[in-house]
Amino acid sequence: MELSGEIFATRRIIIVGDVVLDGYASGTVERISPEAPVPILHHMSNQEVPGGAANVAMNIAALGGSVGLVGVVGTDEEAKRLETMLTESGIETHFIRSAERPTTSKLRILVSNHQMLRIDREEVSDINPDDEDRVIVAATELLAAADAIILSDYRKGCLTDKVLQELIDAAVAAGVPVFIDPKRKDFRKYRGATYLTPNRSELAAATGMACDGDDSCRLAAEQAIEQTGATILLTRSERGMVLFPPRGQEIWLPTEAKEVFDVSGAGDSVIATFAYALANGTPVAQALRIANCAAGIVIGKAGTATTTQAEIIAVMEREHADVAPANRIADLTSALRLRAEWKAEKLLVGFTNGCFDLLHPGHIALLREAAQECDRLIVGLNSDASVRRLKGASRPVQDENARADVMASIRHVDLVVLFEDDTPQKLIEALRPDFLIKGSDYEIDEIVGADFVMTHGGKVKRVNLKPGHSTTNLVAKSQSQ
Numbered sequence: 323m324e325l326s327g328e329i330f331a332t333r334r335i336i337i338v339g340d341v342v343l344d345g346y347a348s349g350t351v352e353r354i355s356p357e358a359p360v361p362i363l364h365h366m367s368n369q370e371v372p373g374g375a376a377n378v379a380m381n382i383a384a385l386g387g388s389v390g391l392v393g394v395v396g397t398d399e400e401a402k403r404l405e406t407m408l409t410e411s412g413i414e415t416h417f418i419r420s421a422e423r424p425t426t427s428k429l430r431i432l433v434s435n436h437q438m439l440r441i442d443r444e445e446v447s448d449i450n451p452d453d454e455d456r457v458i459v460a461a462t463e464l465l466a467a468a469d470a471i472i473l474s475d476y477r478k479g480c481l482t483d484k485v486l487q488e489l490i491d492a493a494v495a496a497g498v499p500v501f502i503d504p505k506r507k508d509f510r511k512y513r514g515a516t517y518l519t520p521n522r523s524e525l526a527a528a529t530g531m532a533c534d535g536d537d538s539c540r541l542a543a544e545q546a547i548e549q550t551g552a553t554i555l556l557t558r559s560e561r562g563m564v565l566f567p568p569r570g571q572e573i574w575l576p577t578e579a580k581e582v583f584d585v586s587g588a589g590d591s592v593i594a595t596f597a598y599a600l601a602n603g604t605p606v607a608q609a610l611r612i613a614n615c616a617a618g619i620v621i622g623k624a625g626t627a628t629t630t631q632a633e634i635i636a637v638m639e640r641e642h643a644d645v646a647p648a649n650r651i652a653d654l655t656s657a658l659r660l661r662a663e664w665k666a667e668k669l670l671v672g673f674t675n676g677c678f679d680l681l682h683p684g685h686i687a688l689l690r691e692a693a694q695e696c697d698r699l700i701v702g703l704n705s706d707a708s709v710r711r712l713k714g715a716s717r718p719v720q721d722e723n724a725r726a727d728v729m730a731s732i733r734h735v736d737l738v739v740l741f742e743d744d745t746p747q748k749l750i751e752a753l754r755p756d757f758l759i760k761g762s763d764y765e766i767d768e769i770v771g772a773d774f775v776m777t778h779g780g781k782v783k784r785v786n787l788k789p790g791h792s793t794t795n796l797v798a799k800s801q802s803q
Contacts, residue, residue, distance in 0.1 A: 324557045325383060326534065328630060328632055329599075329602075329604075329612070329635060330385055330386055330387075330598060330602045330637045331386075331602055332386055332387060333388065333469040333470070333601040333602055334383070334387070334389075334390070334467050334469050334596060335382045335385055335387050335388070335389055335390075335468065335469060335470050335471070335594075335598060335601065336389075336390045336392070336394070336461060336464045336465060336468040336471040336472070336473060336498075337375050337378050337379050337382070337389060337390070337391045337392070337471070337472045337473075337474060337595065338375070338388075338392040338457065338461045338471065338472075338473050338474070338480070338481070338485075338489060339374065339392075339393060339472075339473055339474030339475055339476065339480055339481055339503075340373050340374045340377070340393065340394075340426060340427060340474060340475065340476035340477070340478035340479070340481070341372070341373075341375045341376030341391070341395060341404065341417075341425075341426065341480075342372070342373035342374030342375075342377070342402045342426045342427065342429070342476065342478075342532075343366065343372070343373065343379070343400045343403065343425055343426070344370065344371050344372070344427075344428055344430070344571075344801070345368075345369070345370045345371060345377075345427060345428065345429040345430065346368070346369045346371075346429075346430050347365060347367075347368050347429060347430070347431050347432065347434075347670045348364075348365075348366050348367045348368075348433075349361055349364045349365045349366045349431075349432070349706040350363070350364045350366065350433060350434070350522070351364070351696065352364065352439075357768065359434045359572050361433075361438070363431060363433065363438070365373040366766060367599050368627055369603070370403060370407070371407070371408055372408055372411075373394055373428065374393075374474060374476045374478070374590075374727035375391065375425065375472075375474035375476070375480075376393065376404060376408060377590040377628070378474050378503070378590045378593060378594045378635060379391040379408065379413045379471055379628070380408070380411060380413070380423050380628050381590055381591050381616075381628045382594050382598055383412050383413050383628075384594065384628040384630050384633055385594070385598050385628065385629075386631060387579055387598055388414075388791040389412075389413045389414060390414045390468075391413055391414065391415050391416065392417075392418070392419055392457055392460045392555070393407065393416075393418070393463045393480055394401040394417070394418045394423070394449050394457065394462070394479070394480045395417045395418070395420070395421075395425040395730055396421075396423055396424040396425040396454055396572030397419050397420070397421050398419060398424055398425055398503070398634050400424070400425035400443075401417065401419065401426050401781070404425060410451070410675050412533075416460045416461075416464070416479075417484055418449075418453050418455055418456045418457055418460070420449065420450075422445070422450065423445035423449075424443055424444065424445060424750070425443075426442075426443070426444040426445075426446075426476075426478050427442070427443045427444070427592075428440055428442050429441040429442075430442075434754055436555050437505060443479055443653075443763075445478070445479065445578060446477065446478055446479060446732075447479050448479045448482045449479050449480060449482060451518060451691075454482055454484050454485055458482065458484075458485055458487050458488050458489065459680040461489055461492075461597045461668075462488075462489070462492050465492055465493060465496050465498055466496065467491055468493075468496075468498050469498070469499060469601040470499050470500075470501060470597045470598075470600070470601045471489065471493050471498050471499070471501070472501045472502070472594070472597055473486065473489065473490075473500065473501070473502045473503070473515075474502075474503050474590070475502060475503060475504055475505045476505055477506065479526040482691070483511055483663070486511055486512065487511075487514075488713055489541060489737060490512070490514040490515060490668065491514065494514055496739045498600075499516040499517070499597075499600065500514065500515045500516045500517070501515070501516065501517045501519065501521070501596070502517070502518050502552075503518075503519050503520075503589055503590070503593045504518050504519070504520050504524060504528070505524060506528065507527050507528050508528065508583060509528045509529075509546050509549045509550050510549045510550065511724070512552065512557055513531070513548075513549065513550045513551060513552075514551065514552075514675040515550060515551075515552045516544065516552060516553065516554075517552055517554075517555055517556070517558060517596070518552045518554050518555050519526055519555045519556075519557065519589065519592055519593045519596070520554070520557070521557045521558070521589060522534075522539070522556065522557075522558055522559070523554070524777060525539070525554070525556060527541065527544065528546060528549075529542040530543065532738065533556075535557075536574075539556060539564065540566065541573070543556060543564075543566035543633055544566070547566060547568050548705075549651075550606070551566045551568060552568075553565065553566065553568060553611075554566040555592070555593075555596060555610070557588070557589060557592055561576070561750075562574070562575045562576040562614060563575055563592070563610070563613075563614055564585060564618070565606070565610055567668050568608075569792075570668075570670065571667070572667045573607055573610055573666075573667050573668070575610060575614045576612065578669055579778070580674040587704065588621045589619050589626065591617055591620040591629060592613045592614075592616065592617050593613075593615075594616075594796040595609075595612055595613040595617075595634075596609050596610065596612070596613035597628070599612045599613065605668055605669065605670055605730065606668050606669040607668040607669050607697070608669065608697050608769070611638075613636075614616070614636060615634050615637050615638055616629045616634055617634050618637070619634070619637060623789060626765045634697075636690075637735070639756065647727055647728075647730035647731045648730070650730040650736060650737055650738055651726045651730050651734065651737075651738045651739075651740075652737055653737070653739070654738055654739060654742075654749070654752060657700065657737060657739045657752075657753065658752060658753070659701075661753050661754070664697070664698050665675050667672045669697035669754070670694050670695075670696040670697045670756045670757065671694075671696055671698045671699075671700060671755050671756050671757070672692050672693070672696030672698070672700065672755055672756065672757035672758075672759055673686065673698045673701075673702065673746075673750060673753060673755035673757065673758055673759065673760035673771075674689070674692045674700075674701055674702070674760060675697070675701065675702035675703070675704070675741075675746040675760075675770075676701075676702075676703070676704070677703075677704045677708075677709045677712070677713065677717075677718060677719060677748075678701070678703060678721055678725055678728075678729055679713075679718045679725065681717050681728060681729075681732075684761075686734075687785075687786075688759070688761055688785060689701070689732060689734040689735060689757070690734050690736070690756075691785035691786070692759040692783075692785065693734035693735075694758060695757045696756065696757050697718065698736040698737070699734060699736050699737075699741070700737045700738075700739060700753060700755065701729055701735050701737070701738050701771045702741055702746040702749050702750075703722065703725060703726055703729060703738055703739065703740050703741070704722075704740075704741065705722050705740050705741065705742045706718055706721055706722045707723075707742060708741065708742055708743065708744055711744055712744060723741055726738050726740060744769060745770040745771075747769060747770050747771055747774070749765060750770070750771035750774060750775065751771070754775075754778055754779050754780070755779070756779075757774060757775075757780060757781050757782075758771055758772060758780060758781070758782045758783070759782075759783045759784075759785060760782075760783075760785075761783060761784065761785060761786075762784045762785060762786050765781055766784070767785075769782060
């Protein structure tokens with residue numbers, strides 16, 4: 323997928339669940355109290371940020387989304403402060419105020435960004451029947467305009483059995499995908515959800531099975547799928563994450579974090595980014611990579627944090643740049659292996675081809691447009707012998723090694739494969755791309771491999787080229803000077 327200034331358009335996401343006010347009191351410790359063997363904190367600063375379901379909402383808003391947030395709070399000052407922060411971030415709040423319970427809050431005591439103590443103020447029993455109905459009505463009214471709904475279950479009482487079932491049923495009836503961050507030990511209460519995003523300890527607790535290795539994670543996920551019918555996105559901390567669908571190929575990804583600073587809210591970032599990417603029509607494998615990247619960014623920050631499109635783009639483009647150009651040049655055997663891996667990951671693979679003798683703006687426009695149609699772009703490059711047969715004895719100007727090296731250095735390109743034939747027909751038949759991309763100067767029936775690609779379920783895309791650019795003209799002009 324070609325990354326640019328934006329990877330997401332604005333989508334409407336509804337979030338329902340346990341909202342939290344996260345507090346941080348920071349200071350230094352230089353001595354032990356004479357009154358008791360405890361450290362004395364020299365207080366330096368306080369900070370409050372939205373947590374729980376409210377942090378999921380903050381993550382969606384940071385990605386550019388439109389958010390409707392439903393939750394239960396108290397009639398206290400904490401509720402007012404939480405709502406003010408959310409409103410200032412552009413989040414539409416639909417809070418149910420209950421006189422029976424406080425706004426859930428967590429105060430962390432930090433020394434040099436390490437937690438010494440956490441003080442929780444909360445009521446963890448189910449909300450009363452009247453508040454249940456108010457949550458259901460508020461959320462159901464918002465569903466009509468939603469692209470997805472996220473149920474953020476922190477087991478603080480908002481998502482009762484009744485609330486869960488009625489909202490899942492309403493979303494399914496409306497055709498809205500349901501994403502749930504689960505905390506219950508009985509995942510059957512989430513049946514009907516589209517995706518569940520447990521961590522290892524949550525999946526282990528729900529299934530009674532250890533999740534300490536790949537095989538045990540798979541077995542536990544299979545049980546969770548049987549219980550819920552949902553796709554399981556399992557987060558595994560330092561081991562990355564893995565997607566277990568009810569049918570189809572598993573997708574395993576290593577962690578993107580270079581340094582773990584604070585895991586607070588990482589699960590919120592995963593479900594928010596994954597749901598928002600899918601709501602934007604992003605392929606599942608690519609959405610998983612984006613969510614994995616977001617988690618890596620967030621746990622490199624202190625406290626409950628969010629990430630932005632710009633940060634995600636910067637990291638993913640840097641990772642692409644870290645792949646040496648030489649490693650993007652492959653023979654057919656290696657290309658077929660990579661193609662099989664990309665297919666297993668459900669990545670859309672595009673293909674374009676040419677001599678690319680002297681690169682000019684027209685070539686770059688073609689490659690840029692081609693990359694926007696797919697997750698991975700393969701470029702078929704005519705060998706020197708092939709170019710001579712097509713263009714004459716004076717071509718190519720640059721040999722195949724030089725042309726391949728230049729092509730592999732272009733950020734839009736993921737793989738370069740040389741071919742000896744006059745046309746890339748055999749290469750296309752071997753690679754079976756999902757997209758075949760050529761310039762608009764070709765008609766569909768003139769594009770080599772078009773029939774094959776369309777017959778096998780792929781698409782052919784003609785992209786507009788920059789006018790007035792031609793390698794032949796460039797060569798002729800240089801020879802006339």
